Amino acid sequence: MAKTLFEKIWEQHIIKTIDGGPSVLYIDTHFIHEVTSPQAFNGLNKRGIKVFRPQQTVATADHNVPTLNQHLPIKEELSRKQVEALIKNCAEHGVELYGLGHPYQGIVHVIGPELGVTQPGMTMVCGDSHTSTHGAFGSIAFGIGTSEVEMVLTTQCLLQSKPKLMRIHVEGVLNKGVVSKDIVLYILSKISASGATGYAVEFAGSAIRNLSMEARMTICNMSIEMGGRCGLIAPDETTFSYIKGRQFAPTGAAWDKKLNYWKTLFTDSDAVFDKEYFFDAADIEPMITYGTNPGMGIGVTATIPTPETINENDKSGLSKSLAYMGLQQGAPIKGQKVDYVFIGSCTNSRIEDLRMVAGFVKGKKKANEVEVWIVPGSKQVEAQAKAEGIDKVFEEAGFILRQPGCSACLGMNEDKIPAGKYCISTSNRNFEGRQGAGARTLLASPLTAAAAAITGVVTDVRELMN
Amino acid sequence: MARKLDIIQSTFVPLNMENVDTDQIIPARFLKATTRDGFGKNLFRDWRYSNDDEAQPKTDFVLNHTQYTGKILVAAKNFGCGSSREHAAWAIADYGFSVVVSSFFADIFKNNALNNGLLPVTVTEAFLQKIFAQTNTETITVNLQQQTITIDATGEQEIFEINGYKKTCLLNGYDDIDYLLSIKEDIVNYENNLV
Numbered sequence: 001m002a003k004t005l006f007e008k009i010w011e012q013h014i015i016k017t018i019d020g021g022p023s024v025l026y027i028d029t030h031f032i033h034e035v036t037s038p039q040a041f042n043g044l045n046k047r048g049i050k051v052f053r054p055q056q057t058v059a060t061a062d063h064n065v066p067t068l069n070q071h072l073p074i075k076e077e078l079s080r081k082q083v084e085a086l087i088k089n090c091a092e093h094g095v096e097l098y099g100l101g102h103p104y105q106g107i108v109h110v111i112g113p114e115l116g117v118t119q120p121g122m123t124m125v126c127g128d129s130h131t132s133t134h135g136a137f138g139s140i141a142f143g144i145g146t147s148e149v150e151m152v153l154t155t156q157c158l159l160q161s162k163p164k165l166m167r168i169h170v171e172g173v174l175n176k177g178v179v180s181k182d183i184v185l186y187i188l189s190k191i192s193a194s195g196a197t198g199y200a201v202e203f204a205g206s207a208i209r210n211l212s213m214e215a216r217m218t219i220c221n222m223s224i225e226m227g228g229r230c231g232l233i234a235p236d237e238t239t240f241s242y243i244k245g246r247q248f249a250p251t252g253a254a255w256d257k258k259l260n261y262w263k264t265l266f267t268d269s270d271a272v273f274d275k276e277y278f279f280d281a282a283d284i285e286p287m288i289t290y291g292t293n294p295g296m297g298i299g300v301t302a303t304i305p306t307p308e309t310i311n312e313n314d315k316s317g318l319s320k321s322l323a324y325m326g327l328q329q330g331a332p333i334k335g336q337k338v339d340y341v342f343i344g345s346c347t348n349s350r351i352e353d354l355r356m357v358a359g360f361v362k363g364k365k366k367a368n369e370v371e372v373w374i375v376p377g378s379k380q381v382e383a384q385a386k387a388e389g390i391d392k393v394f395e396e397a398g399f400i401l402r403q404p405g406c407s408a409c410l411g412m413n414e415d416k417i418p419a420g421k422y423c424i425s426t427s428n429r430n431f432e433g434r435q436g437a438g439a440r441t442l443l444a445s446p447l448t449a450a451a452a453a454i455t456g457v458v459t460d461v462r463e464l465m466n
Numbered sequence: 467m468a469r470k471l472d473i474i475q476s477t478f479v480p481l482n483m484e485n486v487d488t489d490q491i492i493p494a495r496f497l498k499a500t501t502r503d504g505f506g507k508n509l510f511r512d513w514r515y516s517n518d519d520e521a522q523p524k525t526d527f528v529l530n531h532t533q534y535t536g537k538i539l540v541a542a543k544n545f546g547c548g549s550s551r552e553h554a555a556w557a558i559a560d561y562g563f564s565v566v567v568s569s570f571f572a573d574i575f576k577n578n579a580l581n582n583g584l585l586p587v588t589v590t591e592a593f594l595q596k597i598f599a600q601t602n603t604e605t606i607t608v609n610l611q612q613q614t615i616t617i618d619a620t621g622e623q624e625i626f627e628i629n630g631y632k633k634t635c636l637l638n639g640y641d642d643i644d645y646l647l648s649i650k651e652d653i654v655n656y657e658n659n660l661v
């Protein structure tokens with residue numbers, strides 16, 4: 001029978017199915033971090049049991065960590081306690097921890113792929129919704145809650161119901177200045193922030209296949225913003241050559257064996273999806289959000305919607321959103337003043353993102369009033385950026401290259417945007433207060449964010465490109 | 467061991483807003499605890515208080531209206547979207563709710579709620595509007611065994627869906643971990659058969 005990519009992986013990982021209920025899904029790799037794991041470890045300790053498969057668990061500290069002076073003790077007491085609890089729990093349970101100071105430390109969804117831990121055909125989970133990122137390798141990867149973290153720690157399994165299946169095709173060639181972040185913000189603007197709820201989403205089509213692994217990760221990362229259980233892209237030569245040679249990638253005969261398996265991971269030509277969407281890459285322009293959910297995005301040259309022009313889904317929330325954002329319906333977004341620029345998060349903090357920004361800003365200077373934070377996704381990204389002289393380019397432009405972590409993506413550490421200020425951000429969520437109480441977030445690509453850093457206002461990056 | 471649920475009859479708190487995300491339910495700065503308790507007091511923190519100050523409640527937010535109380539939270543569609551933080555479910559349960567009613571729930575939130583003895587009840591948009599049209603003294607009855615939700619004042623009723631396994635868990639206060647631990651042998655067999 002013809003099968004989708006999702007079904008091939010799913011069926012291989014089902015241990016059994018409860019009558020009329022969920023299935024027991026085996027989890028190959030479990031990532032943990034300091035914020036959503038302590039209560040799970042407490043649960044294990046209460047039951048007096050140890051982590052079942054510690055070798056299949058990878059830990060890092062990212063959500064809460066400072067992005068300056070990481071060599072010093074964490075100042076904020078509660079953050080420090082969470083990080084200390086992670087160190088203690090990992091030591092007691094024999095889990096490898098890439099904590100602060102470790103050369104592999106970084107945002108969990110950046111380090112998994114870059115270490116070669118993330119591989120096609122796997123089931124992967126983490127107590128963080130952007131686990132969907134790893135689906136870019138052709139794996140089933142999704143975010144879970146802390147009770148589920150506890151389940152995986154105790155049994156390496158989860159009870160799951162099979163989601164419905166969606167495929168989103170993007171065909172054709174991207175316009176100048178348009179990158180993968182724009183593709184995903186565009187899809188979101190078309191299908192809304194709940195358009196994929198209940199679905200596993202496969203991204204397909206020539207525009208997707210032509211993307212690098214980093215760019216594919218940006219798309220799968222935001223599949224959760226559509227409500228999707230996970231996002232995935234069939235692995236191909238781009239995937240295999242990305243993995244080859246990484247720290248935890250298979251080698252020798254094991255590589256050949258895996259490669260043979262990975263090559264079977266694609267959707268059969270007559271497999272059936274519950275829902276399919278088709279988009280044309282040529283229709284996409286650099287995107288930006290104006291509202292308070294990631295589906296509220298427009299092309300950078302468009303005007304903010306009015307109740308007449310907005311889609312049904314966001315109609316009722318429009319005036320509340322715009323009041324929060326301090327923006328006017330019907331007004332152009334281009335030219336809107338920006339106070340902060342944040343380039344980072346598991347959506348856009350990989351080396352390719354930093355290269356893209358550096359290539360664009362080289363020889364340019366940031367606008368005086370704008371504060372620019374560039375937060376690399378991992379220690380390895382940071383080291384690579386320095387090796388390539390990217391840090392110098394940033395310095396000359398007046399940008400600050402900080403140290404790795406989630407940072408202003410969720411404002412759990414000190415990196416918060418003050419109330420009422422506008423931040424153009426390469427992260428994934430523009431919810432009220434996400435980047436700090438009262439902060440106003442405009443989501444965009446690294447290029448569009450960099451353009452605003454130079455001009456101080458929302459800018460069509462194409463006008464600054466030669 | 468989760469708490470047991472069966473029949474919940476209570477007044478309700480109407481939160482007539484769409485796309486309520488988990489960052490609003492419990493803002494990130496409150497995720498620093500290492501236990502599951504005490505999140506209720508920060509539920510909807512930034513909608514409840516001005517300047518993050520409990521002495522400055524926002525009068526336009528429903529949790530600050532003393533006429534609305536009860537064990538049932540009723541919200542508009544796409545409730546619980548965004549971050550996977552289970553703290554959102556903990557905060558709602560810790561505040562004192564046993565049931566959340568909406569016409570549409572985000573996936574991860576729904577799972578998290580079910581794992582914490584908090585029952586998500588999905589109703590049709592029309593039924594939801596009927597609930598919102600009730601006054602604050604009316605009660606709603608949610609019967610998990612029968613899978614019904616009833617507006618007591620009018621007798622209007624809807625049947626809601628719930629996975630049979632999850633229903634048994636909630637009725638008995640079991641959780642998934644108890645079940646998974648009981649099939650450890652199957653899990654080890656599966657691992658041994660991996661090539």
Ligand code: SF4
Pocket residue numbers: 062063107108109128130345346347405406407409410427428
């Ligand atoms: S960068 Fe943001 S979205 Fe990504 S894992 Fe960290 S907090 Fe979550």
